[in-house]
Every structure is written in C-alpha cells, then in structure tokens.
Amino acid sequence: MKLQNKSDEIKEKAKKHLSPVLTRVTELVVDKAKGARFWTADGEEYIDFVSGVAVNAVGHANDAMVQAIKKQAESFIHFGLNYGYYESAANLAEKLAEITPGNLDTVFFSNSGGEAIDGALKLARAATGRPGIIAFEGSFHGRTLGATAITASSSKYRKNYEPILGEVYHSPYPYPSQLKCVNEEEIVPYCLHQLQKIFELRIDPSRVAAIVIEPVIGEGGYYPAPAEFLQELRKMTEKHGILLIFDEVQTGFGRTGKMFAAEHSGVTPDIMVLAKALSGGMPLGAIVASRELHEKWPVGGHGSTFGGNPISCAAALANIAVIEKEKLVERSWELGANIVARLKDSLKGLPGIREIRGIGMMIGIEFHEDFASHAVPIIKQKCLEQKLLIMNCGVQGQTIRLMLPLNINEEDLNQGLSILEEVIKETL
Ligand SMILES: Cc1ncc(COP(=O)(O)O)c(C=O)c1O
16 A cells, blocks of 8 residues: 555554554654644644643753753763763752752652652662552552552553552542542541551551652642642651652643742652653653762662763753743743633633633643543544644543643744633533
8 A cells, every 4th residue: 555645654654663552642743843833744733732741841842952952962972870970960960959949959860750750769668668658549650660559540550560569558639529528628637637547557657668749630630739738748757757759740840830849838858759841851850859868778779871861961951941041930820820810711601610720830621520531532632623732631531731831922822722712612
C-alpha cells in the first residue's frame, strides 16, 4: 500500500515499532512547536493547553532555552556527575537551594519525576532506618516501581506488577468530591483521623520512614490540599520523626502562583521532589533536602548515569531565569485567577459542572461523575477537531485541566479559551 504523505509514513513506522503499552491520546504527528502552538507534519496548526503535561512552563522551544541548550551541547553533552563536577549542575543545585523553601539546600539529580520519587523513598528509608511509607488515595507519583507502589489513582497502574513494594499504606486525600460521605467542613479532621487509624491499626509511627503527598493533587483531579491539613501533617511527622515528602513534580516552578506549592501553606517538607517544569522539557528530576539529611544517605547508595545531564541542567537554569525575569510566578497567580473568573462567568448555570477552580495556572473544570464519563471525552474530541489540545484528569476522569504555558500570549489564550467555552456549551 502506498502511503499518502510524510505524516502517514511516520505514523505507520511508529505504530509498527513503538510499544503499544503507551496510552495513545491523539493520532497527531507533531512536526514543530513554539510557545503555546504546535504544527503537525500535515501543516495543521493547533493551540496547546497541555504543555507536555505541565512541562513547558515557558512555552515550546523558548528562545533562551534553545540558546542555552546549543551552547552547552557545543561544550560537552555528557560526562557523568560522579566522574567530575561541571558548571551547569553546580549552578543549578545552587539555584534550587536558593529558591526552594527553608533549609532545603542539597540536590540529587535524576532523569524524571518517577525516578526522583524512587530516590526520595530510598533516601527516606536509608536515613531513618524505617520501612513504612504512607501516601494518599488518588495520588500519582510515576511509573517506576517505587512510584507505582505509592500511586493510588488507578488500580491499572499496579495491575500485573504486584507485589511491588512492602509496607506502603494509603490514606484518604482531603478532596471533597472523592469523599462523598464526609461533610466538606469535616474533611480535614476526617483525613487526619484516618492517618491516625493507620498508626493504630496497621503500622506503628516509629516504623514509618515518610509520608508522601502532592500539595495539590494533580493526576487525581486538580484539587489543593487545605493548608491546615499540610500544617497538621508537618506537626504529626515532626512528632514521630517521620520525613515529610512533597511531590512538587507537577506543582513546581510557578504553576500554582508561587514558585512551589509548599509556600501556600508555609510548610517546609523534609524532601521536595521536582521534575517536569524544572527543565522545561529536557529530562531532569531533583530530590532536594537539607545537607544534614542527604549526609545520612550512605555514599554509593544511589546514583545515575544521566542524572544531572549538563544540557538538562543548562536548560533548567535558562528556564528558571525566564520564569524570574518575566515574573511568571506573579503572572501565574493573576492570570490564573482571571481565567477562572472568566470560565465561571461564561460557563455559569451549565448542567454537569461541579466546580471551576484554580490555584495560579493549575486550573480545573470538574464535572459531576455521571457527566464525566460521557461528556468529557466528547469535549476533548471536539476541541481537538477545532485544533485545541486539552487533557483531563481525576479518578473518574472528572476534571478538565488547563496547563497553559505561564507566558502564554493574549491571542493564544483567548482563542483557546473561546474554543473550549463553545465546545463545553454545545456539549452539555
Ligand atoms: C505529581 C507527579 N509526580 C510524579 C510524576 C512522574 O513524573 P515522570 O513522568 O517524569 O516520571 C508525575 C507525572 O505526571 C506527577 O504528576
């Protein structure tokens, strides 16, 4: 059979040789991307409200990042961080020490969020000498085996891999629509009580190494944990000598209107895990903790061939410099609030919508459960037909999440939002 064009040829090859294990969200063949737009190999132009799943905080192919990547590539591409020091990794570690809260001043670099989560679990176990890990229902932490073990946003992520990691316990996340039998005002005491029950019935707190939480649940539905809950977690973990780990893989680098979501509650975790928007698309993850804690990790107990790759670190430095120079954290807070206000107004009174909410530019339109399963897939498909890429999340797929670049221009923003609004109106 003769293939019609370049796009068909690429697709054919990919379908034949790439593993079918990946969930395929679209059949698009991407050729080029810039800012909040991308173009297919057929020359079709799209607006991108996904940003590589909250990765491209400063837009696709940001000029400053491209320059930094080129410059580093011309010097050297790879060396191995355990074979020598180099400037981009040293500068990035210093920068992360400066911008992360409290005493978090020491960094281990890995290649992805999941890998960094696994490293953080290893650090917690090694430093405390305890086996137990507590995480939260609805959370997503990645696909490596440790991250899979603490993920609880769908049983499909664990199916076929059990038993994964022992001594992992899950407690409810304070997310009202997922805790139907609990009054909204009682969510925080209820969730704290459930944690207490784990200590009483399942594992003594003296055997728990870490509690891991996304300060705003991402994959699980785009809902922020109340500040009070995180503050109580801090007290509880300090009381029992348990390490508190914040997974800021999706929330970090201005997405929530602060550089890190931890700042909304004033809680400094013992370990912060970063990836995604850290390096705006080059593979990089980071485990940030105090020097004192990192020193409890026996030398040689962890490592990585590519972790802290010089190009990824140079890209991350350029990315953070753009976020700071263009005041994108402040913009995220203000623009996010404006977008939520606009959507609340334009979608007012429509059946099926449970809540429109946002914290900075981590914006969710949550649908009632019975609408989620049929309306959300239709909305996604219709948006795609109108050249807008969007994504949903949540255990029931109930939330359409907007992950715009923090520096999106007015034209792309308005055009994309207008398509989304019209599609939602005609679908509900
Ligand atoms: C909160 C959170 N943690 C961890 C991960 C895993 O990151 P990666 O896909 O880079 O392994 C993700 C990915 O979506 C995430 O959203």
